[in-house]
Amino acid sequence: MENEYGNYLDDDKKLKEYGDKLAELRRNGVNKISELKQDIASLKRNKLIDSAARNARIAEDLRQIAEARVVAAKNKNEISILQKEAVAYANEIAGIYIRSVHDAQNKKIASLAEKYKNDIAAINTDFNRRREAIVKSYCGKTTLADRTAKKEALSINGYEHKAALFDAHSKYVSDVDRAKVAKNQAYVDRVQKNRSLRNGSPRFSENISLGWQNYVYQFKPSKFFLNNGLYLAIFVFFIVCIIVAPISGNGQLLTLPNIFTILEQASVRMFYALGVAGLILIAGTDLSIGRMVALGSVITGLILHPGKNIVTFFHLGAWDFTPLPVPARLALALVISIVFCVLFSCFAGVFSAKLRIHPFISTLATQLIIYGLLFFGTSGTPVGSIDAGIKDMLGGRWELGFLNGEFITFPKLIIPAVVAIFIAWFIWNKTTFGKNMYAVGGNSEAASVSGISVFWVTIGIFAMAGVFYGFGSFFEAFKANASAGTGQGYELDAIAACVVGGISFNGGIGKIGGAVIGVIIFTGLTYCLTFLGIDTNLQFVFKGLILIAAVALDSIKYLKRK
Template identity: 30%
Template sequence: MSETKRSNRSSSIILEAVRNDLGLGVAFLVLFVGASILLGGTFFAWKNFSNVLRQLSTNMFLACGMTFVIMLGGIDLSVGSVIAMVGCFSAGFISYVGMPSGIAVLLAILIGVLIGFFNGFLAAFTTIPPFIITLSTMNICRGIARVYSNTKTITVSNEFFKSIASTYIGVLPIQVVYIIVVIAVSAVILNRTQLGRQILATGGNKQAAAYSGVNTKKITIFVFTFSGLLASLAAVIQASRLFSGTHTAGEGAEMDAIAAVVLGGTSMSGGSGSISGTVIGVFIIAIMNNVMNLYGIDSSWQYIVKGIVILIAVSIDYFRGLRQS
């Protein structure tokens, strides 16, 4: 009987995800077809697809973490700077300090996780808005990266460090495996655990969730710590892909993550959203960036386009909220 209930619940989750993300899937298909028409063989070249998969891994990590934060009704502006700081530390610990690469990577990731924990602790035990908290840590982490690296690129020649992001499984880059694992873990937490239900409840109505026995402070700390963990993992993978750590890494990455999450249907007011929507949002942003790069569109115009996409996504969320209310 319990197996039947679990099977029915899994089926209902899948059907609900398909129904909610149908419009987004159509938008992705239209973009894909449009890119194919505009760029033809250049877009369909396997080398291009492989590069897209390698590059979008960073945004996928950030967006999955950001989904949890926005579902909670918060925002995490520090993730881009965490990428720079953790990338510089992981490279510096190997090149400057001479640490074994495994220890260097783990220590750098731990520092990034502590930043996430700090954000969550302040958000949980004070009334300071998460926007202000993470805006502060965004500047602090970026500054630490600049000071530690002396505003220079820290190159790494360690083979293990390079292999983290340069390994291939057949013709697929290792980033595909990382992406699948992060999506799976995030989806399981959100859809199959009590923790996921408590995150949604806290984001929907924090006071009501507290009255029903949810420890909203622990939930807040977990969500921001999880975001810090994924940002730190993304930092190591990106630094490994570039064989270096640099203080400019991750600039604007938080905007791409927020765009993907909101485009994926997660409400900025909290309490609703899905990992499946975020995944489609990440692919839409990645293909959009790829098309603009291949088409030779100036980076200044790319910022404008991304801003318009975010504005459209937030407007859709706003009008959807009005309709539901």
């Protein structure tokens, strides 16, 4: 790529010779194989070619690929040796050039800073001189017209002063940015040339180095603190808690058992955040999460209860599922929890997708319906604990042994949470449905024009949320006795975790990793405050401050993008 100094690597004669030799060695070998494979793929997609002709051409391409592989194998060692020599030489001359560019541009930036300082001083001097002249010209003039004219002249002078300062600053920033571009481009040219010499093959170390170089090039303190200020503040809060805990007599906070406990508490709530994250991505929300949790937990508790149930659901009699094998009971509880959560979630989704009712209203209605049905069906009675053996099998802990005098156990619930995170990440980042989610969230009208079915994408997101809620509510029953009141307020924690994790309420912006970090932050915050003996009611204050700060920062970033 050209910069103000020209592409120094392309101008080097010796490096050009290396490139020509490598191209010649690859021409009838690896390059020809790549071209022929592309031709075969194109032929398979082309519906206008006769089947017999297509098969004949593909057969000929395969024959030539076999010949090209012989050539590639013959030239492999020579290419490898020549490639290493070329890359080493490119790095040598690039290192010298990059240092010279950096020195030159750093001097240029310093001179620009000095010039900017002098320009500002000159602008301020001119402003003061003109202001004094205006005041002096109207000295002794006291009529209304004179006072109005004086005020207007001073106002114009002030406006012109601000405009001049703005222009000077813009020019300074623009010139400095050009100098930074020259520094960055010198390094980018080196990486691109190395990749070209390796026939397009990247190197992990180069990718890391280039990523860091681009980060430094684009780094701005204001942008950094806008994007990470909240996380820095929370990090400082955790550090303070770690320091204060032993001083206050509460013991060591930063221990492996405490970390595992935080992760265990975050594991189940992770499912709720992963579900609602998709709705927030399309500028929606979900107020029914807590009731979904209660629904699935009650179902799970009824099926996994040891012996006859104490609850008669809708007066249909006290069930006893113990005659069923344990795997069948687990599968039944999980499937029914997921099915009901998906049905209720899609019920809300249809109204939002078809009638454009905001998810706030449709999920609020769903919340009330589930709440009423559960309390009426169970009379508010807890369904009791689940079978102890089953509870330990999925919700217990593995014993790892002693470490520094402490007995360490690993929570089993962390495993399904990790699996859920990977699945959600895969859907968001590696599937067409995930790309459509971002498109609908960013601009649903543009997505519709481009051929994306906004209705089915929205329904799919609600259904996916229901699946995550179903799994989460299933595992929730392993933590405590389920009842119609289980999960109260969980929707607020899940939504807050996503927002703190950077999933924008404005839609189309966010990553699954953000939701994961948000859940861990909120769970860790609650655990730290409880560990320090902070009143439960005051914990809501801390959560509220973090939530409003996260939304405020998101709004500021959104306004800046506009």
